[in-house]
Amino acid sequence: MSKASFVVAVAGATGAVGREMLRTLEQRSFPVSKLVALASKRSAGQRLPFGAGEVVIEALGPKSFEGVDIALFSAGASVAREYGPIAAKAGAVVIDNSSAWRMDPEVPLVVPEVNIEAAKTRPKGIIANPNCSTIQMVVALKPLHDAARVKTIIVSTYQATSGKGQAAVEDLLQQTRAALAGEAVTPAVFPGRMAFNVLCDWKAGENDYSEEELKMVHETRKIMGDASIGVSPTTVRVPVVNGHSESVHVQFHRAMSAEEAKRLLRGAEGVVLMDDAYAPGKHPQPFSAAGTDPVYVGRVRDDLAVAGAIKMFVVADNLRKGAALNAVQIAERLFVR
Ligand SMILES: NC(=O)c1ccc[n+]([C@@H]2O[C@H](COP(=O)([O-])OP(=O)(O)OC[C@H]3O[C@@H](n4cnc5c(N)ncnc54)[C@H](OP(=O)(O)O)[C@@H]3O)[C@@H](O)[C@H]2O)c1
Incomplete structure (x- = not known):
């Protein structure tokens, strides 16, 4: 065209x-x-x-x-x-x-x-x-995969209410107002209380995984073009309006250090690496990611339990990049x- x-x-x-x-x-x-x-x-x-x-x-x-x-x-x-x-x-x-x-x-x-x-x-x-959770994760994984081929991903998400649509955001705000006023909290869209709470909030998939969790498994493999990648997800909804967060543990076909991962992520397409040494508040956050385009990657660390694996925290606006x-x-x- x-x-x-x-x-x-x-x-x-x-x-x-x-x-x-x-x-x-x-x-x-x-x-x-x-x-x-x-x-x-x-x-x-x-x-x-x-x-x-x-x-x-x-x-x-x-x-x-x-x-x-x-x-x-x-x-x-x-x-x-x-x-x-x-x-x-x-x-x-x-x-x-x-x-x-x-x-x-x-x-x-x-x-x-x-x-x-x-x-x-x-x-x-x-x-x-x-799916929004898959997009931000694969953007962060791509430069690492190119260098050392991803073998296993263990990911926990902290997903915003806007991921469930406009009505879900209104439900969170309404529930929050009711809770702060000391009134009964009656969910309209969520399967339970969302205000000041964390919910497993998707239809059941297979093997006691939610549909959302299974999307992360199958979509990651299709996008990365590698059916052998192991993906073990847990997805939850948190009382955030906009911006999904993910804690991601990654093992590769060869050892990867946090230092190498940061070098690969620095300047990678679509990624903003938040490279500060650990300090509370200086890490990717949904509130500051909301309304912006990049996938923010921070808290890149050597995994303490698995030698040669890394951990990172990945945040993006689910309505925009997601x-x-x-x-x-x-x-x-x-x-x-
Ligand atoms: N929210 C996210 O972060 C996100 C991320 C990735 C993918 N998605 C996907 O994107 C899609 C939309 O999500 P959303 O969050 O934007 O949902 P939403 O806020 O509930 O909006 C749904 C939209 O679809 C329209 N619609 C519903 N039924 C229709 C029908 N029968 N004919 C024509 N239009 C119809 C609605 O129109 P009315 O206003 O007239 O009802 C509205 O414009 C979903 O498939 C969702 O899974 C969402």
Whole structure:
């Protein structure tokens, strides 16, 4: 597609990721000749700020993608399953944020810093954006993998409520207000109390792992192109609005020291290494990562229990690098720069 500017559709424009898509397109001056903002019938006619003006939300339907060059989807898996192929058939390149297409062998699963080449072969006209926790982890692992090939990853996540959508953020805030007022806390979206608490919050997967945990296993292997990588995850939700954190232990096919890992991470694409010697407050944090693009890596240490392994703390904005930014970067790398 060699064009100076593009008709871009955002399916799910009113959601947490969709709104971030609009901001990201605007902030990065993506060459948009026309923006088609799509959501459910409930939102049709609403307006969202875009560029110097506003866009009017249209109800998503079978004719929504006529004339669209690039369709960014963030409207959940069932919408992506139904409308992804319709958009592709209409001639759009689809980049989908949901889990619908991620493990389809005919759909590339892409993080530009790791495997942008994969996005060039897309038999279904669809490219999948990985799960937010997986994206930030593989960006941090890529330079290390290139040097010493990752063998085993043991990861614990501390995931923000915005990862579950706009309604989940409102639930956290409402629960927090109720708790501070000494009132009963009644969860609306979460499966239990989220205010001042930590929750295992995903559908059951297999073998007593959650779906989210299994996504980290399978998506990591597909993106890194190495089915032998062992991934042992525990995912939890914490009462943070935005920004996922991860404690990551990594073993390699040869010994890696923290010093070597830091040398490889310094200046790596998409990574900001927070290299300070340990000091409370001087490490990657979701509050300061929110609203920014990089994957912050800090607390890089030699593992005390396993010789030749390292530990690190990895933080990124789940709505940006974990979703909207990654999708827009794929489109940029394919069509703009
Ligand atoms: N949040 C994250 O950090 C994150 C990260 C990576 C991937 N994702 C994935 O991105 C997708 C969106 O997540 P989100 O957090 O933005 O959710 P959200 O805040 O709940 O937004 C959902 C969006 O989808 C639209 N939608 C729902 N049903 C629809 C339908 N039948 N037809 C058309 N539009 C429909 C909604 O429109 P209305 O406003 O009209 O209901 C809204 O715009 C999900 O698949 C999620 O798994 C999210």
